[in-house]
Amino acid sequence: MIALALLAGACGSDDTADPGVEDTAPEDASGGDSTGEEQPTTEAAEGEVAAPDVSDVDWATVDLATIDWENVELSQVDFSAVEDNPSLPGLDEATIALIQSRLAAAASGGGGGGGEGTLTVGGVEITLGPGRCLLREQPAAAGGGVIELTGQASGTNAAGDPVVVDFTRFSEDSDFAGDDVSLTIGDPFSDDSTMYLGSEPIGTVSLDGTVLSATDYLVRSGDGSSELVISFAISC
Numbered sequence: 001m002i003a004l005a006l007l008a009g010a011c012g013s014d015d016t017a018d019p020g021v022e023d024t025a026p027e028d029a030s031g032g033d034s035t036g037e038e039q040p041t042t043e044a045a046e047g048e049v050a051a052p053d054v055s056d057v058d059w060a061t062v063d064l065a066t067i068d069w070e071n072v073e074l075s076q077v078d079f080s081a082v083e084d085n086p087s088l089p090g091l092d093e094a095t096i097a098l099i100q101s102r103l104a105a106a107a108s109g110g111g112g113g114g115g116e117g118t119l120t121v122g123g124v125e126i127t128l129g130p131g132r133c134l135l136r137e138q139p140a141a142a143g144g145g146v147i148e149l150t151g152q153a154s155g156t157n158a159a160g161d162p163v164v165v166d167f168t169r170f171s172e173d174s175d176f177a178g179d180d181v182s183l184t185i186g187d188p189f190s191d192d193s194t195m196y197l198g199s200e201p202i203g204t205v206s207l208d209g210t211v212l213s214a215t216d217y218l219v220r221s222g223d224g225s226s227e228l229v230i231s232f233a234i235s236c
Contacts, residue, residue: 063087069099083189096189117153117211119165120231121183126163128153133212133236137171145174149205151212151234161186165232167205167212179205183219183230196221196228210236 051073059081082088117128133151140147149169157163164184170176178199186193196219205214213233220227 060085064091065095069095088189099189115235117233117235118231119153119155119163119183121157121163121228124158126155126157128155128165128232128234131212131234131236133210133234135207135210135236140170140174140176143170143175145171145177147171148202149207149212151236153232153234157185165230165234167214167234169202169205172202178202179214181205181214181217181219181230181232183228194221196226196230212236 051071052068054067054072054076057067057076059078062085064082064085064087115130117131119126119128131151131153133149134147135149135151137146137148138150147168148171150167152164152166154162154164162185164182166182166184168180170178170180176199179202181198181200183196184193185196198217198219200217204217205212211233213231215231216229217231218227218229
């Protein structure tokens, strides 16, 4: 389950793709190409820098210094895998600051294709920026079957911490069948961030038009020491 990746592909419907980004979703950390070679770029409008296509990168092992962080489409980055990448400590401060500034811009609502969404945690509602979604089937990196739906949106809580809710639906014939949700609270590059995970039967998360939503969805921290009941609506 990805954490801070802003999912690649269509934003708003399954026929509308982000400009300059191939219509594909990010791979799990277990799959993809980790060669670290220069990635191909997608076409951009005249005067714009094309976003490199990193949809096949293995974010757990790729040399992060080879990534064009200024122009890479954040929807194709698996930040949960980046956190454990051995090359992360080697990034210079300027690169880290660039990544964090782009994440902050995304968390404040920039870069999405839908309207505002909401996330409710402990009775407190947080406004989410436009969602990044792919509302049609795509190949799964592992486990067989397909990924039927994906969506993610981010915002900032009252404490000023970035929050990201991420949803993936794995098909019935997948080893991971179900509606999986993750909630990440805090800076993904900090040891203080916390990820909560949940998996429920297919259909727990509903799709109404271009809005993905769930009510009273239970997520638990990775070590199982705490749990939260959340509700969310991601506007794709």
